[in-house]
Amino acid sequence: MNIDIAIIGAGPAGLMAAIHAGKLGARVLLIERAEYYGGQLIKQTHKFFGSKSEYAGERGIDIAALLVKQALGIPNVTAWNNATVLGYYQEDGILTVKHQDTFVTINAKKIIVASGAAEKTLAFPGNDLPGVYGAGAVQTLMNVYGVMPGKRLLMVGAGNIGLIVAYQLLQAGVEVAGIIEAAPKIGGYLVHAAKIRRAGIPIYTNHTIKAAYGSPALTGATICQLDTNWQQIPGTDLDIQADGLCLAVGLTPLTELLWQAGCKMAYVPELGGYVPFRNSSLLTTHPDIYVAGDVAGVEEASAAMVEGKLAGLAAAASLGQTAAALSEDYAEAKNQLAALRAGNVSAKIRSGLAKVTINDHSEALSEVICNA
Ligand SMILES: Cc1cc2nc3c(=O)[nH]c(=O)nc-3n(C[C@H](O)[C@H](O)[C@H](O)COP(=O)(O)OP(=O)(O)OC[C@H]3O[C@@H](n4cnc5c(N)ncnc54)[C@H](O)[C@@H]3O)c2cc1C
Incomplete structure (x- = not known):
């Protein structure tokens, strides 16, 4: 199967990535190993903190329903549940997926890994x-x-x-x-x-x-x-x-697929364990693989959603998909992330991110986005 963007994991990060890449016109395949879409949000019956732009005051389970409706309403977004990405093959960039009872190979131009975290x-x-x-x-x-x-x-x-x-x-x-x-x-x-x-x-x-x-x-x-x-x-x-x-002793990023893909990784205790190096568009050291959400560093659903938006926009833009509002949306996502991480409680996250944020191979993308 050939597609533009494969998104691994339909938690808040993956869903937002699908919405924003899909809206730009990219052919997206959202792959979720669970029966349901929404990731951790589906279990969260309490009301979220944070700011209104990241649905503060809503229950996690309601945020999931809202994002799922938006993502699945985009005609060029296909979503698979009960579908586990088992491997990434560096030689040809193929993903292998067990979808229900069949094994499928996926050839995607870009991949966004939004697989979340595992419990310690x-x-x-x-x-x-x-x-x-x-x-x-x-x-x-x-x-x-x-x-x-x-x-x-x-x-x-x-x-x-x-x-x-x-x-x-x-x-x-x-x-x-x-x-x-x-x-x-x-x-x-x-x-x-x-x-x-x-x-x-x-x-x-x-x-x-x-x-x-x-x-x-x-x-x-x-x-x-x-x-x-x-x-x-x-x-x-x-x-x-x-x-x-x-x-309830913490979470650690689920990074196996990133290791398989040969992404450069580092152990960063502030982010929960091994995480990939990435640039400000969430592109890893692999030219076709982006990350978003807890897999990039254990944080919160609010940050996961904004990272998903950023990675979705960046991946679609790198394939030449543009829209009038692209540069505005992209700048807005970057500002949202900066605001979320501005306070004292985020000092640990900022210190962790400083260890793995890099500047390489982002110029070409910035050019596409600025010219949109
Ligand atoms: C009890 C609790 C309370 C929380 N409260 C808040 C709160 O009030 N406010 C807040 O902002 N955050 C809160 N969080 C944190 C928030 O839930 C997470 O930060 C957020 O869900 C991370 O989103 P994500 O999309 O990165 O990962 P996840 O939500 O974990 O989603 C990842 C998805 O990827 C799928 N996946 C993984 N590997 C594969 C694979 N190989 N193939 C296919 N699919 C795969 C998983 O099944 C999962 O659905 C809370 C977390 C918990 C546990």
Whole structure:
């Protein structure tokens, strides 16, 4: 199959890329391994923060519906669900895809990788017991399939994801035994932490999980206190009964396809792990491969959407697709991203991006966009 642009992943980044490349007239194939389009947004029943231009105040699930409707309404955008991109072959630039029950090869002039991120985990005895979940799995069970993950659950991690998922568990009728956090202070927004505290749930900072136990499934966990050097303090063990343990300890970019394509990568802790070098149009060191969203650095849906727009516009423009509003849209996306990353909370992201943002092979593209 020959197309202009293949977009891998239909989360907020991939959907926005499809909308903007599609509107410029490029023949787009949006490829999503899940049954549903929307990526992480489909599980997010809470209202988003941020600015109005990135749908702040709307629930993630409603933002997904809106973007899916826009993308699928563009005649030159084709979308496949239940379609996993398995490989990229450097010799001929072919993508192999398992679409439902068939294997297909795709020849795309440009590729936008918007595959998102995977959850990190922790090593401790008993972490393979039934009842030990990642936060994404808990959200999927509860909010996508309507299945309760347990009756009483212990949350590990007090970042935004841990706090939000703990609150959603309460809303679903699950008892939350507590939240433990290895750092000396809560990492997530205080507004989320305040809701948890008001519900009477203890948040144990400077604590870690020592072991989970139960047979054949989880029945409890032992936690303990950490000193200022992150070492376990003897004699501080606390036993917590629970039939569910949820790990919300961060995400790491899903970059396998970028490695296969030979993109230059770097380990950047501020962005969640290995990420590709990219220029300001999100073109990687591979001349035909762009990135957008969490795969380029774990951030937020708001930034993922704007990056998707930027990558979609840039990829379509590089194929000669232009429109009267192209340079305006492109400049607007760049300004939106700069504004999103301007505050103190984004200092870490800015420092991470400074390590992997490059200037090569962007001049030709800027020329196309400026002359549009
Ligand atoms: C609990 C929680 C709360 C959050 N709250 C907020 C919030 O309030 N505000 C905010 O801005 N952000 C929030 N976020 C973050 C936000 O959800 C993510 O930053 C955003 O979804 C990233 O978008 P993305 O498109 O890069 O990736 P994703 O949404 O992860 O989408 C990637 C898609 O790619 C698909 N994919 C991956 N590999 C392949 C492959 N090989 N072939 C085909 N398809 C593939 C995946 O199935 C997935 O659908 C939250 C996240 C979580 C977990």
